[in-house]
Amino acid sequence: MIAYLRGVCQAIGEEAVVVDVRGVGYLVSVSERDRAQHSVGGDTELLVHTEVREDAIALFGFLNAADRDMFRALTGVPGVGPKAALALLSALEPAALAAAIQGEKLSELTKAKGIGKRTAETIVVKLRDRLPVVAALPGSAAVTAPVVGSPLAADLLSALLNLGYRPQAAESAAATALADPANSRFDLALRAALALLRRPAS
Numbered sequence: 001m002i003a004y005l006r007g008v009c010q011a012i013g014e015e016a017v018v019v020d021v022r023g024v025g026y027l028v029s030v031s032e033r034d035r036a037q038h039s040v041g042g043d044t045e046l047l048v049h050t051e052v053r054e055d056a057i058a059l060f061g062f063l064n065a066a067d068r069d070m071f072r073a074l075t076g077v078p079g080v081g082p083k084a085a086l087a088l089l090s091a092l093e094p095a096a097l098a099a100a101i102q103g104e105k106l107s108e109l110t111k112a113k114g115i116g117k118r119t120a121e122t123i124v125v126k127l128r129d130r131l132p133v134v135a136a137l138p139g140s141a142a143v144t145a146p147v148v149g150s151p152l153a154a155d156l157l158s159a160l161l162n163l164g165y166r167p168q169a170a171e172s173a174a175a176t177a178l179a180d181p182a183n184s185r186f187d188l189a190l191r192a193a194l195a196l197l198r199r200p201a202s
Contacts, residue, residue, distance in 0.1 A: 001052075002026070002048045002050045002059060003047070003048055003050070004045075004046070004047055004048055004187055005021055005028065005045070005048055005059075005061065006021065006043075006044070006046075006185075007019045007021035007022070007043075007044065008020045008041065008042070008044065009038045009039060009041065009042050009043075009044045010025055010040070011025075012038055012039075012040060015029055015030075015035075015086075016028055016029045016030060016035075017030055017035060017038050019044055019046065019061075026059060027059065028046060028048065028059045028060065028061035029059065029061070029082065029086060030046075030060070030061045030062070030086070031062075031067065031086045032090035033089065033090055034061065034062060034063050034067070034089075037063060045063075045186070046062060046063065047061065047062045047063075047065060047068045047155065048060065048061050048062075049061075049068055049071060049072060051082065058082070060082055060086070064151055064154070064155060065154060065158035065159065066094040066095075066154070067089055067093075069094075069158060069162070070085075070089060070097055070131075071085045071086070071089060073130065073131065074088060074089075074123065074127075076126075077122055077123050077126045077127060078122060078126070079122055080119065080123065083114070084112070084114055084115060084119070087114050087115060088109065088112040088115060091111045091112040091113070092108065092109075092111070092112070096108070097109075098131050101123060101124055101127050101128050101131065102128050102131070104124050106120040106121060106124070152184075152186060152189060153174060153178055155186055156174045156177070156178065156186065156190060156193060157170055157171060157174050159186075159190055160173065160174060160190075160193060160194075160197070163194075165197055169197060170193075170197075172196075173193040173194075173196040173197045174189075174193050176192075176193070177190075177192035177193040177196065
């Protein structure tokens with residue numbers, strides 16, 4: 001499964017970008033917000049959600065863990081597919097989506113292309129008490145503060161939590177990994193944190 005891509009933006013389409021990773025082009029569907037941050041020929045890093053289908057392997061890319069985790073939560077709602085989830089993330093940032101869901105603000109959700117009132121109601125019912133950690137509103141039970149005030153720290157902590165590690169252990173490993181200047185990239189920091197978590201207890 002592809003979880004992360006780092007390369008050069010080779011092309012930008014209406015719903016996706018092509019990321020050239022050492023001569024291999026990956027077609028990655030992205031939200032309108034994320035697509036606007038790309039430029040042809042520019043470097044890009046994307047967290048990736050991979051879906052294996054009967055006729056294809058589909059990749060969905062995100063500039064941060066908050067968008068990716070909200071995408072996964074949304075696609076877990078009956079009747080909400082990847083296209084609808086990206087439409088919601090195009091219309092609203094994760095924090096705003098969380099606010100709309102927790103506040104049962106259907107009018108905010110229906111601003112997204114293709115999202116009707118019935119679908120919005122289903123999203124609220126299914127997710128208002130099950131929001132992703134990094135997208136939850138401040139003060140809610142789901143919030144976990146990043147170990148360091150940076151996007152890299154938030155992404156790293158989210159990845160460790162999604163892999164099933166306990167918050168305290170994940171925060172400790174993330175803090176230790178990020179304390180080393182050599183782990184300035186997400187892939188390096190994740191590798192270092194996982195090595196710490198897998199180390200036998202003394």
